[in-house]
Amino acid sequence: MSNKNIPNHLFKALAEREQKGMLRKLTKNFPKIDFCSNDYLGFSKLGLLTTRIEASSQRSAMYGSTGSRLISGNSTFIEEAEKQIALFHHASSALIFNSGYDANLGLLSSVPQKEDLVLFDELIHASLYDGIKLGNATHYKFKHNNFEALKDLIQRHQHNFKNIYIVVESVYSMDGDVAPLLEITELITTLENVFLIVDEAHAIGVFGNQGRGLCNALGIEKKCFARIYTYGKAMGCHGAAIAGDEILRDYLVNFARSFIYTTALPNHSISAILRAYQLLIETDQKDLLHTNISYFYSKTNSIKDMIKSQSAIHSLVVGSNEKADLLEKQLALKSIYAKAIKSPTVKEGTERVRFCMHAFNTKQEIDILIEQLQKNL
Numbered sequence: 001m002s003n004k005n006i007p008n009h010l011f012k013a014l015a016e017r018e019q020k021g022m023l024r025k026l027t028k029n030f031p032k033i034d035f036c037s038n039d040y041l042g043f044s045k046l047g048l049l050t051t052r053i054e055a056s057s058q059r060s061a062m063y064g065s066t067g068s069r070l071i072s073g074n075s076t077f078i079e080e081a082e083k084q085i086a087l088f089h090h091a092s093s094a095l096i097f098n099s100g101y102d103a104n105l106g107l108l109s110s111v112p113q114k115e116d117l118v119l120f121d122e123l124i125h126a127s128l129y130d131g132i133k134l135g136n137a138t139h140y141k142f143k144h145n146n147f148e149a150l151k152d153l154i155q156r157h158q159h160n161f162k163n164i165y166i167v168v169e170s171v172y173s174m175d176g177d178v179a180p181l182l183e184i185t186e187l188i189t190t191l192e193n194v195f196l197i198v199d200e201a202h203a204i205g206v207f208g209n210q211g212r213g214l215c216n217a218l219g220i221e222k223k224c225f226a227r228i229y230t231y232g233k234a235m236g237c238h239g240a241a242i243a244g245d246e247i248l249r250d251y252l253v254n255f256a257r258s259f260i261y262t263t264a265l266p267n268h269s270i271s272a273i274l275r276a277y278q279l280l281i282e283t284d285q286k287d288l289l290h291t292n293i294s295y296f297y298s299k300t301n302s303i304k305d306m307i308k309s310q311s312a313i314h315s316l317v318v319g320s321n322e323k324a325d326l327l328e329k330q331l332a333l334k335s336i337y338a339k340a341i342k343s344p345t346v347k348e349g350t351e352r353v354r355f356c357m358h359a360f361n362t363k364q365e366i367d368i369l370i371e372q373l374q375k376n377l
């Protein structure tokens, strides 16, 4: 196919993807039983997040913030929200970004400098990796969750770089397993100029006191240089915040381009974020989620290719895009929505179907899923 007004390589790239079974497509009309969405606590689906704007002075910016935070998009409301977020996460400051993608891009592209080194887990989310790539620092990956490999890299390179940044996720988005945060923090407290960045996207709402995240559960919040909390997953809404020292906040306001050059979130979104924090404190959705995680885990942990996880994310590695597609389709026939995660999103050979547990899943739904897995494996 060709068209005079469209560059030819667009057709070629898409055709190649299609041929390899790798073509990404937008879908809708999902099967009824949700083992797919990131709405782990049901704040969105159960309608718990219906927001209200408290004061009339904030109504004007309800659906449009009218500009970047540095131009006309800032307000007392958003700054107060950031103070509450910082307080909740035991940080001295927090800065809200329009999404987790923006937060990670802004942080990683602006903080590490040319004379620095970034060491990152090979399975970090694309948003972190894209940020690192946009920046000027040297960067090396280490094998997933391999603390010894990370330690070795630090020892080898410590004297060749001004600062070292370690980038991990507390809960990994594809495998659902957790980073060796205690070992990492123990190591870096003995070292100069080594800084830890933890993406808590899949840990907020799931781990820690009132869902404060895994760093809170492990008592290491203060040992991190930066923690990223995203609101599109267990919090059921949208946006993200970076928690850290005030100097980090000032730096990001000045240098994080994904913060500076974009229209700020409107008050409607800020309100939703605040309401989600309230729900973390006031509801027991987290306990319901963990009951379901434990039940699913107890029934499936003997399946050979199921990646061990105590988080909301559980993945069954099937090893090819075709097999992942097939299992997704077989489950859909029983009204189960679980997503095939294919290469190139994950490494070739590790294609899988991912099951996300939720507070609202019933025991009966989980039993149907387990029965279907046993039938189709």
Ligand SMILES: Cc1ncc(COP(=O)(O)O)c(C=O)c1O
Pocket (backbone or CB within 6 Å): 099, 100, 101, 102, 104, 125, 127, 169, 173, 199, 201, 202, 230, 231, 232, 239, 240
């Ligand atoms: C670990 C991790 N970080 C960041 C993001 C991006 O967050 P957002 O969806 O808010 O852009 C995601 C989203 O999938 C994620 O899994």
